[in-house]
Amino acid sequence: xxxxxxxxxxxxxxxxxxxxxxxxxxxxxxxxxxxxxxxxxxxxxxxxxxxxxxxxxxxxxxxxxxxxxxxxxxxxxxxxxxxxxxxxxxxxxxxxxxxxxxxxxxxxxxxxxxxxxxxxxxxxxxxxxxxxxxxxxxxxxxxxxxxxxxxxxxxxxxxxxxxxxxxxxxxxxxxxxxxxxxxxxxxxxxxxxxxxxxxxxxxxxxxxxxxxxxxxxxxxxxxxxxxxxxxxxxxxxxxxxxxxxxxxxxxxxxxxxxxxxxxxxxxxxxxxxxxxxxxxxxxxxxxxxxxxxxxxxxxxxxxxxxxxxxxxxxxxxxxxxxxxxxxxxxxxxxxxxxxxxxxxxxxxxxxxxxxxxxxxxxxxxxxxxxxxxxxxxxxxxxxxxxxxxxxxxxxxxxxxxxxxxxxxxxxxxxxxxxxxxxxxxxxxxxxxxxxxxxxxxxxxxxxxxxxxxxxxxxxxxxxxxxxxxxxxxxxxxxxxxxxxxxxxxxxxxxxxxxxxxxxxxxxxxxxxxxxxxxxxxxxxxxxxxxxxxxxxxxxxxxxxxxxxxxxxxxxxxxxxxxxxxxxxxxxxxxx
Amino acid sequence: xxxxxxxxxxxxxxxxxxxxxxxxxxxxxxxxxxxxxxxxxxxxxxxxxxxxxxxxxxxxxxxxxxxxxxxxxxxxxxxxxxxxxxxxxxxxxxxxxxxxxxxxxxxxxxxxxxxxxxxxxxxxxxxxxxxxxxxxxxxxxxxxxxxxxxxxxxxxxxxxxxxxxxxxxxxxxxxxxxxxxxxxxxxxxxxx
Numbered sequence: 001x002x003x004x005x006x007x008x009x010x011x012x013x014x015x016x017x018x019x020x021x022x023x024x025x026x027x028x029x030x031x032x033x034x035x036x037x038x039x040x041x042x043x044x045x046x047x048x049x050x051x052x053x054x055x056x057x058x059x060x061x062x063x064x065x066x067x068x069x070x071x072x073x074x075x076x077x078x079x080x081x082x083x084x085x086x087x088x089x090x091x092x093x094x095x096x097x098x099x100x101x102x103x104x105x106x107x108x109x110x111x112x113x114x115x116x117x118x119x120x121x122x123x124x125x126x127x128x129x130x131x132x133x134x135x136x137x138x139x140x141x142x143x144x145x146x147x148x149x150x151x152x153x154x155x156x157x158x159x160x161x162x163x164x165x166x167x168x169x170x171x172x173x174x175x176x177x178x179x180x181x182x183x184x185x186x187x188x189x190x191x192x193x194x195x196x197x198x199x200x201x202x203x204x205x206x207x208x209x210x211x212x213x214x215x216x217x218x219x220x221x222x223x224x225x226x227x228x229x230x231x232x233x234x235x236x237x238x239x240x241x242x243x244x245x246x247x248x249x250x251x252x253x254x255x256x257x258x259x260x261x262x263x264x265x266x267x268x269x270x271x272x273x274x275x276x277x278x279x280x281x282x283x284x285x286x287x288x289x290x291x292x293x294x295x296x297x298x299x300x301x302x303x304x305x306x307x308x309x310x311x312x313x314x315x316x317x318x319x320x321x322x323x324x325x326x327x328x329x330x331x332x333x334x335x336x337x338x339x340x341x342x343x344x345x346x347x348x349x350x351x352x353x354x355x356x357x358x359x360x361x362x363x364x365x366x367x368x369x370x371x372x373x374x375x376x377x378x379x380x381x382x383x384x385x386x387x388x389x390x391x392x393x394x395x396x397x398x399x400x401x402x403x404x405x406x407x408x409x410x411x412x413x414x415x416x417x418x419x420x421x422x423x424x425x426x427x428x429x430x431x432x433x434x435x436x437x438x439x440x441x442x443x444x445x446x447x448x449x450x451x452x453x454x455x456x457x458x459x460x461x462x463x464x465x466x467x468x469x470x471x472x473x474x475x476x477x478x479x480x481x482x483x484x485x486x487x488x489x490x491x492x493x494x495x496x497x498x499x500x501x502x503x504x505x506x507x508x509x510x511x512x513x514x515x516x517x518x519x520x521x522x523x524x525x526x527x528x529x530x531x532x533x534x535x536x537x538x539x540x541x542x543x544x545x546x547x548x549x550x551x552x553x554x555x556x557x558x559x560x561x562x563x564x565x566x567x568x569x570x571x572x573x574x575x
Numbered sequence: 576x577x578x579x580x581x582x583x584x585x586x587x588x589x590x591x592x593x594x595x596x597x598x599x600x601x602x603x604x605x606x607x608x609x610x611x612x613x614x615x616x617x618x619x620x621x622x623x624x625x626x627x628x629x630x631x632x633x634x635x636x637x638x639x640x641x642x643x644x645x646x647x648x649x650x651x652x653x654x655x656x657x658x659x660x661x662x663x664x665x666x667x668x669x670x671x672x673x674x675x676x677x678x679x680x681x682x683x684x685x686x687x688x689x690x691x692x693x694x695x696x697x698x699x700x701x702x703x704x705x706x707x708x709x710x711x712x713x714x715x716x717x718x719x720x721x722x723x724x725x726x727x728x729x730x731x732x733x734x735x736x737x738x739x740x741x742x743x744x745x746x747x748x749x750x751x752x753x754x755x756x757x758x759x760x761x762x763x764x765x766x767x
Contacts, residue, residue: 004603004611108614132610132637165637166599166611236636243578243635311640322642323664325698327656332685334653334677336587336622367620372682443620537681542621545676554675556708556717 005169007162010133011100012037013169014140019177020044020070022062024055026415027444028074029109030163031102035072039456043174048447048456051415052077056084056099063097064189066180068144072100075116076381080416086123088153090199091189095180096147098140102158105280106307111362111381113305115281120155120258124203126210127155127258128219129235133167139255142219150206157257159280161236211259219255222268226250229317230272232265232285237278237308244313260288269294276317280308338367340543341512341519341559343438346483349539350490351375357404359389361412364442368407372540383416386424386433393429401430402497408433411441411449414464418473424502425474432496432503435466439510446514470504477503484509486566512559520560521575525551529572536564536573578631580639584658585650586675587624590721593746594648595626597725600742601734602630612637623654646731648724651675652691659695668700669727671707671720703727703766710761719758726762
């Protein structure tokens, strides 16, 4: 039976069919649905871990215990998990271990555009790259086989367009592998110097054998058509090249991207007149070819940044450009904005009003940086808000401490914010940390986390008590504010800024999109009272606009949060 | 058959994912190779969102590029204007007349263009504009405007009504099925 499946769902199906029984991940666009879909199969245990490092260690532990295991993350998540990854390359596995890393060329939902193939090369593990949903499933199954055959974790590299595209998939049955025997092997699994020294040559040998295997692996494929143009490519770029060039070119499609073959590349290069490498982001395949002394055209044509698409291939190789119609006047951009009723809005309005330095973090609340709130100074990576503000305050002293805050979501705080808060308490900076507790991991589409009291399957779970945790870390002043009450929230923040000693404010209100959150009836503007002063526009609510010099509330968007009512001094907004 | 391309454009949260799944179901049931491409994450937060649907004997790239779309389905007028560059010559636009001010218009940094539908029609484009929001509210909820537009689109594509009905049954939860069937019917009527 053929089924239309999201790349990520097909990946999960691959886990199921391969007999995987353990899944531990941290959500991150565009990787999240692999784990969400995996959780729908009762045969596999699946969980959200607090961060990617924990997830990978848990998956490695399950592999050592003899179960086929998996962990999934986005590209920047692999940085967090790099520590276990690089040593897992040395220990190898017991049962197969597969890692999903989803890169985001074009940065649809990411803070950078890093190419995860570098991590596979540097950690000396194998990496495969599918190009559609069917391959997501097949490559995942093949990855488990490779993992066991070559005693190594195997990374399946996804990119946004593969992860978030649906295409047809042929389903198969699940193979039940059971638990492999665990045998104590100190030399293999205890990575202290004396053992690791002996493992390193084994790792190098493993890579050499993998490279040899890749020469004949069915995952690498040659398609000969017209040989005037030759294309070496992998992943989604294969689809772009096929659509643009069709039979006008011959293709070497690499399914195993780390380590790469040499003989088939040399052979392919010798049979085509002009050779192109089509790959997004960094010149990994290109540099490999050049190191082999093969002349290729790659980044000089396609560049390092963003996505290539079929149009890019057509334009750069064939010189063809599509005819386009245009709209003859400027079309205003529509950047993402905080949702109507978002609890972060009230908090960020307070911060914008107070004019403080805001050390930001990763999540929906990064949108606090957008106009009209503009209440953010930095956003770097998961957890950096607190630690970076600590450094900022240490060098700028007490003046800065009274005029700065860190903002971090509940999930991000659990991920890697708490260690920053430990540093604030331990090394004593008078830093004010605001935890935006909306009781969910919002940005990635509502995943549970250790503070929500539910696990991945939605079953009741232990909930971290943020107040008690902050106290235990050594923060004496921990207060809770309701961001729908802006006056109270502002007062609390002001008081905490004035205090000596580090403090935490928990801005607590569940995400307005959560199903259990009851909405109030939409608010209306009394046109007789409204003078068109635009004070209500300062909160940047997408439901509010001005038409004919009067405020209007879009009743399809408004959830009656009442923030605009607090803004209106004329009492023009009501039910 | 040569690959055909459809784009579904709108504002994050308007339900373009369901729309693409309904069309995907219709196309798959007709034996086509199908690819859909969606955007998740940051762009969903009230930003401009695009979903691609491609079908034919064999589909390679899941995305649609400038000058390639046979049909653009727009949930909001401004988004129709934004993506007109993607329309193929001779292509159709199906749009809701709904307008939602983007943040730069709300803050006064930009102006929402007037008479977008008139200006698109003046370019010689076949535009079908429907007040999908009002029709959806007639069916029972503003949220069904995506399905109203599916009703409109069904009249622009050569597939039997029954095929669309079974796609609705496959994609919409049972308790909302009647409501959505009504929304679909209102859309189909409005297209004629």
